[in-house]
Amino acid sequence: MSTHHRGRSFADDHASDAGTSEFSLLLFKALQTADAFAVATPADWRPGDPVIVPTADSCGAAADRMAGAEGRIECKDWFFCTKQVSEADVENAIRAK
Numbered sequence: 001m002s003t004h005h006r007g008r009s010f011a012d013d014h015a016s017d018a019g020t021s022e023f024s025l026l027l028f029k030a031l032q033t034a035d036a037f038a039v040a041t042p043a044d045w046r047p048g049d050p051v052i053v054p055t056a057d058s059c060g061a062a063a064d065r066m067a068g069a070e071g072r073i074e075c076k077d078w079f080f081c082t083k084q085v086s087e088a089d090v091e092n093a094i095r096a097k
Contacts, residue, residue, distance in 0.1 A: 032097070033047070033093065033094075036097070037089075037093065039053055052082055062079075066078055072084055
């Protein structure tokens with residue numbers, strides 16, 4: 001049985017949390033990180049956690065990623081890769097804007 005109420009958003013469900021301002025700050029940092037590094041942030045992401053890298057543009061690029069040719073990228077499969085973005089890199093990117 002779902003505990004999600006129709007018509008309520010994720011933010012509504014968490015608005016009563018003691019850390020509402022912390023939630024807002026994390027949401028802001030996640031959006032800024034996604035924009036600055038062209039990545040996606042998974043649920044419950046916090047600065048310093050791995051981020052999701054967009055899918056490779058070609059089979060060759062995917063093969064290179066799987067072989068470790070792109071450095072800091074770790075692939076679970078050809079279509080799902082992550083990379084580490086440090087908390088300091090996140091903060092620097094936000095401050096640079």
